[in-house]
Amino acid sequence: MTLNLPLVVVLGFFAWAAVKYLGVRTWIVVLVALFGFWLSHTFLAPAIESGTRSGVTVINGSHA
Numbered sequence: 001m002t003l004n005l006p007l008v009v010v011l012g013f014f015a016w017a018a019v020k021y022l023g024v025r026t027w028i029v030v031l032v033a034l035f036g037f038w039l040s041h042t043f044l045a046p047a048i049e050s051g052t053r054s055g056v057t058v059i060n061g062s063h064a
Helices: 007-021 026-039 045-060
Strands: none
Touching: 007 026
16 A cells, blocks of 8 residues: 655644653744745755655665
8 A cells, every 4th residue: 555645744744743742842943944944045055855756766766
């Protein structure tokens, strides 16, 4: 069985679990999300996106 989830859903689950079980404060999660949003508008965005795509490809393996 194959399940396709957007990366944002997986990251959202980890953020929720961190707040619920690890005691991470909600304002820290919001601050990190805002930092990611602002970072996506910088010159680093293409490198981050490329690295994320490569990492997902490595984790998923090649489906040739």
